[in-house]
Amino acid sequence: MDALFLQILNGLEKGGAYALIAMGLTLIFGTLGVVNFAHGALFMIGAFVAVTMQRIFNISLEIVDATQKDFLGNPLKVKVPYVIEWFGEGFGGFLIDWSVPLAILLAIPVMMLVGFVMERGLIKHFYKRPHADQILVTFGLAIVLQEIVKYFFGANPIPTPAPSDYRGTIDMAFFGLNLSYPIWRLIYFFFSAAVIAAVFAFLQFTTFGMVVRAGMADRETVGLLGIDIDRRFTLMFGIAAAVAGLAGVMYTPILSPNYHMGMDFLVLSFVVVVVGGMGSLSGAVAAGFLLGILQAFASMNEVKDIIPGIDQIIIYLVAIVILLTRPRGLLGRKGVMED
């Protein structure tokens, strides 16, 4: 029973990442009608924003420390990060320790900007082109972004630890269960749930969101009413990029970022989007968590003993079954992506 619950937690954490990326993909597809293969690269850029934040806080100067001596008795030169020099051990140390969560503040404007530039500079010209062209050009863009990141940060994974208080595991006891689980993964789940809730609230409870939803349902009519829907859709692209970026930032303590992490998530996210139903936000979120949990269950040893290799293929197997039995995915709308 404990093991079962543990796998649910594992699934929620993985599903959170899938759901965030898939939601961004769906936002872009639902508003602009563009299949964005560079979305994995946005996730990766988000992760590297966290790396950059960590590096910025660790920019150091050398000062002579009178209290420490090297073995010859000379005063020792030590490297001290600027933030500690400026703000003192307490607040400066806090900044360095908390660089990953603080990177969120940097990631939102940076990712919005990246999203705007991408949409205005490239994607805008591909609204009317076939999906294959969109896939190809964004795939090319993803490769270019990867290579740029590789040039600046190298090809090796860069460890970016969580704040020291949240590194270990937490012991939980409820309903007669005793579980010990990594804190950060738990935080990741709650974080992704919060971001998802925020996006839904934004779309559901603001006038802006209402217009965007109207535009998703019938773009032409909204345009006829004198609303500049393109401008709002561009902003939605920025938001989708920011969501992918946030997913990347918070994922860095779980998986050390490397330049091709985006591609690994991209294919799975596409499967998630299609299983959830093209153009359906709630479908993408539901499918993300569902597939995450199923994958976690399939990697239990008891399951693997019965069906060997199931942990490797469960997501694809489920995707095939759902696509064959439910033509529009779990919660897909009628008339989207049907020919």
Add this chain to the structure above:
Amino acid sequence: MLGLSQKDTRFLFIVIALTLLTPFLLNPFPTDSALAQFNAGYPALMQRFAIYGLMAIGFNILFGLTGYLSFGHAAFLGVGSYAAVWMFKLLSMNVLPAIIMATLLAGLFALVIGFISLRRSGIYFSILTLAFAEMSYRLAYSVFTPVTNGESGLQLGLKDPRILDAPLTSASLPVPGLFGLKMNSSWTLDLGPWDFTFNVGYYFCAVVAILGFYLSLRIFRSPFGLMLRAIKSNQNRLNYTGLNSRPYTLAAFVISGMYAGLAGGLLAAMDPLVGAERMQWTASGEVVLMTIVGGVGTLMGPVLGAGFIKYAENIFSKINESILHSWFSWLPDGLEDAVVWIFARFVGEGWHLTLGLMFMVIVIALPGGLVEGGQRIARFLRRKSDDSAATTTPAE
């Protein structure tokens, strides 16, 4: 001739001539000149041109004619490769049974996957094929390790039974061959400063590729090909006329799967070491890219695209900074370093960047791929010559 119109016959003969003369055409620069870097006439690369060209031709029969975008063709390539190596291990080192087995097994595989995937169309079909291919890839790494030898890859061994010709090949690891002709044997022609290499493996691949091209030409011109085009342009209308389009799409899927299997068999015949990574989705994506870069739905496009991508992959990745320095040594020192630094970002390790930029430029500027680019140039030249001859027809 050969059941083709005069124009197509001429086209076929041009393709045959180009394919057979490849060792000359791809080695235009003398061996010791600075531009020898750009020579692509070495066997391993020429084989790849022919093999991936063949695979792209087959993919084009599905994607170019019916419009069904499969993201799982690498699985058929992998199945073909494994089948070929198993034939080498169990039966004989002759390549013919190996590639026949590779084609048939891949066809069987394609029949099963196609039968299920073709229930859906559009992006759902793409995701279904992708899911099947990823499943095969992952299973090849995990459960099927007895068949595929997992991460270390399937290869020949000295203790293989090899029923037909085991006694002939006992001393060292045998090489795939065709009735005594070894696939890796080459003959080099020295012609002044030029070296031209003629490789048995390449010519074998080339002959198979030409046969594949001929078949695809026949399919393009046949009523069957017309039916596939009808599916692409409007499947609903076709269904309303009372035709069931599924058998046609399934046939196209199986044919293109067999092409991929054949290509996989040839890959294994050239180098009998097969790893599962050639089944990964990126490998499927590569075929899609080749077809689109060359020109979807055209006869020659996929081959051009395959050649273009493989050439870029092999040639750009070889260039390093010292070579760049030797090219730009005529520039002033500071400028030389700057220019070399810029170019170095795009070659060697960074050739992926070139590849990504190339895709973007081609999709943005030339939606019809390289073939459209060629047509535009031809049209431009024709217009120029028309202008000079002043033979413009008067407006009606």
